[in-house]
Amino acid sequence: MTHEYTDAHLQRVLAEDVRIAELGIDVTIGRDETIVLSGQVESAERCQAIEDRVREECPGCRIVNEVIVVSTDPPNRAELLQ
Amino acid sequence: MIRVAAVGDVHVDADVLGRYRPALESLGEQADVLLLAGDLTRHGSAAEAECVAREFGDLAVPVVAVLGNHDHHCDEPDRVVEILTDAGITVLEGTGTVLTCTGGRLGVAGVKGFGGGFTGRCATAFGEPEMKAFVRTTEASADNLREALTKLDCDVRVALTHYAPVPDTLVGEPPEIYPFLGSYLLGQAVDDGGADLAVHGHAHMGSERGRTPGGVRVRNVAHPVIRQAYAVFHVG
Numbered sequence: 651m652t653h654e655y656t657d658a659h660l661q662r663v664l665a666e667d668v669r670i671a672e673l674g675i676d677v678t679i680g681r682d683e684t685i686v687l688s689g690q691v692e693s694a695e696r697c698q699a700i701e702d703r704v705r706e707e708c709p710g711c712r713i714v715n716e717v718i719v720v721s722t723d724p725p726n727r728a729e730l731l732q
Numbered sequence: 733m734i735r736v737a738a739v740g741d742v743h744v745d746a747d748v749l750g751r752y753r754p755a756l757e758s759l760g761e762q763a764d765v766l767l768l769a770g771d772l773t774r775h776g777s778a779a780e781a782e783c784v785a786r787e788f789g790d791l792a793v794p795v796v797a798v799l800g801n802h803d804h805h806c807d808e809p810d811r812v813v814e815i816l817t818d819a820g821i822t823v824l825e826g827t828g829t830v831l832t833c834t835g836g837r838l839g840v841a842g843v844k845g846f847g848g849g850f851t852g853r854c855a856t857a858f859g860e861p862e863m864k865a866f867v868r869t870t871e872a873s874a875d876n877l878r879e880a881l882t883k884l885d886c887d888v889r890v891a892l893t894h895y896a897p898v899p900d901t902l903v904g905e906p907p908e909i910y911p912f913l914g915s916y917l918l919g920q921a922v923d924d925g926g927a928d929l930a931v932h933g934h935a936h937m938g939s940e941r942g943r944t945p946g947g948v949r950v951r952n953v954a955h956p957v958i959r960q961a962y963a964v965f966h967v968g
Contacts, residue, residue, distance in 0.1 A: 671743075671775040671802065674936035674956065690936065690956035693747040720956050724755035728735065728762070728964035731929060731949055 653679040663707055670703050672696070675717060688716040734835040734888050737762060738953040739962040740769025740933020743802060744784045752787050755961030760792025762964050764833035769933035769953050770800025770844060770894025773812065781812040785819030794831055795821045798842040800894035800934060824892060826876030828884045835968060839886030841925065843877045845895030845918050846870040849911035874917035881925025888968045891922045891930040900942025901952035902935050919944045929967050
C-alpha cells in the first residue's frame with residue numbers, strides 16, 4: 651500500500667473502530683516511514699489506545715504519538731457580546 | 733445581560749468521568765445556563781449517555797443540549813435523549829426552550845444540523861437519491877431551526893447546533909472537508925430566526941469566532957478549540 655492509501659486507511663480505522671471513534675486524528679507518514687499521529691482527545695487512555703490501534707494495523711512501524719489531552723480547567727474570563 | 737456557558741464535543745465515556753466536574757462545581761458563579769453543542773458521547777451508546785448524565789447532570793444551572801454525529805453512531809439516539817432527559821438535561825432537536833435568568837429571558841433553539849457546505853461550494857439536491865437525501869436532510873434541519881428560533885418568546889435568542897452555520901469558524905480545518913462540517917442553510921436560519929448568538933461544535937481543528945452574513949456572532953465551542961472546560965459569553 652502506498653503512503654497515501656495507508657494514511658487514509660489509518661484515519662478510517664481510527665474513526666470507524668468503535669473502541670477508538672476518533673475523527674479528529676491527523677495521520678502523516680514521513681519519508682522514513684515514520685507514522686506521526688496528532689490531535690486532541692479526552693483522556694490519556696485514548697492517546698495510548700490510538701497508538702496501540704495503529705501499531706496493530708502496521709506492526710513494526712515507527713510511531714510518533716503527538717496526540718494530547720485537552721485541558722478541562724475552568725475559564726478565567728468571559729467574552730462580552732453586546 | 734445573560735451569562736451563557738457552552739462546550740461541545742466532550743465525547744464522554746467512563747474514562748472521562750470526573751474530568752469536567754471540578755470546573756463545573758463553580759459554574760453557578762459564572763453562568764446562568766450551560767449549553768452542550770453535541771458529540772456528548774464517544775459513539776452514542778446508552779452506557780456512554782449514562783456517563784454524560786453523571787458528569788453534566790445535577791449542576792447549579794440548567795443544561796441544554798443538542799446531539800452530534802457521534803451520538804447517533806449506535807443508532808439509538810432516542811435512548812441517549814431519554815437518559816439525558818432523565819438526568820434533567822433538556823435535549824433540543826427542532827425545538828426550543830425559554831429560561832428565566834436574572835438578566836432576562838433566554839431562549840435557546842437547537843438542532844443537530846448537518847453538512848452540505850457553504851455558498852459557492854455547496855452540495856445541491858440533484859442527481860442520485862443519496863445526494864438528494866443528503867441535501868434535503870440539511871434543508872429540513874435548517875427549516876426546523878428557523879421555526880424553533882422564531883417561536884421563542886424571549887429577550888436573548890441563541891441558536892445551538894452541532895454542525896457549523898458559517899465557514900469562518902472552520903478555519904484551521906482542511907477546506908476539502910468543509911461540506912462535512914456544516915452548511916450555509918443553518919446560517920441562513922440563524923439570520924432569519926433573529927438569533928443574537930449561534931453556538932456550535934463539531935470542527936475540532938476550527939477556530940473560535942465568526943459571524944453570519946446577517947451579522948450574528950458565531951462561536952465554535954468544540955472542546956479542542958476552546959481548550960478549557962467551557963467558554964462563557966455575556967450576552968445582551
